[in-house]
Amino acid sequence: MATNTSFQLFSSSKDKPSLGLGFLESSEPQLPPPPPSVEVLSSEVSSSVKYTVEPVNLDGLTLLKGRVSTKEVLGLPNSDLVPGIYEGGxxxxxxxxxxxxxxxSEIQNGCLSFEGKRVLELGCGHGLPGIFACLESAAEVHFQDFNAEVLRCLTIPNVNANLLEKAKPETVSEVRFFAGDWGEIHQLLPHARESEINLTSSSEHGQASAYDVILMAETIYSISAQRNLYGLIKKVFLYRVIQPLLLIVNS
Incomplete structure (x- = not known):
């Protein structure tokens, strides 16, 4: 008699989690421990780092993108990535x-609406997708990046510049900023904590608290990052029968 088995993105053993894809499972170099997860307040925007801004045209939509020096912010050469230290934000x-x-395009086609939604942008950097969600009347937009310095020196100034320029006062979203590794950041994210509680208490047809939309762009570059991302999504992104949640990944 056949039995149903639940789908798992990652197989695992007691000692070592596995993707089930041997050719991808070469050992990775040991990384330094991640920085502690913290919420970065909007008022903590850096005043000591030079921040310049320029427009970027996106098929008729103009947003502002900031520019700062990697060396000035982190004391590193202008590198795209230093694993475990700087994640390219x-x-x-x-x-x-x-x-x-x-x-x-999805909004123009009537397939998507951000209005009243809770949005989480992971690996946000400049935060342009999250900023776009703010401009489309999302109720809450939370920005996450590995480095707190990226949030203080780039993300927060960029969010402020765009919303000051374009946001309508009556549709201003609640914005918050969180720094830390995907393996630990759920401890700070408000709706991750709520969703873990509601996961066991909500009925099959009930409505659990979580994020409605998760936005990501070019965030994956290692096997360990994939595992942490998958674990985080399970904690913050719950299926609801009343209103299915939308996951948008662009990598």
């Missing part, structure tokens, strides 16, 4: 622009 990755264009 100061660079404007092309995928984030493509994601904004895709979101805008």
């Amino acid at each position: 100061l660079k404007l990755w092309e995928g984030s622009l493509d994601l904004v264009k895709a979101l805008r």
Whole structure:
């Protein structure tokens, strides 16, 4: 007699989690422990780092993108990535622009609405997809990046510049900023804590508290990052029968 088995993105053993894909499971170098997870307040924006801004045109939509020096912010050469130390948040990755264009197209086609939604942007950097969600009347937009310095020196100034320029006072979203590794950041994210509680208490047809939309652009580069991302999504992104949640990934 056949039995149903639940789908698992990652197989695992007691000693070592596995993707089930041997050719991808070469050992990775040991990384330093991640920085502690913290909420960065909007008032903590850096005043000591030079921040310049320029417009970027996205098929008729103009947003502002900031520019800061990696060396000035982190004391590192202008590198895209230093694993375990700097995750590329100061660079404007092309995928984030493509994601904004895709979101805008979905809205114009009537397939997507941010109005009243809770939105989480992971690996936000400049935060352009999250900023777009704010401009489309999302109720809450939470920005996450590995480095608190990225949030203080780039993300917060960029969010402020765009919303000051374009947001309507009556549709201003609640914005918050969180720094830390995907393996630990759920301890700070408000709706991750709520969703873990409601996971056991909500009925099959009930409504659990979680994020409605998760935005990501060019965030994955290692097997360990995939495992942490998958674990985080399970904690913050719950299926609801009343209103299915939307996951948008662009990598």
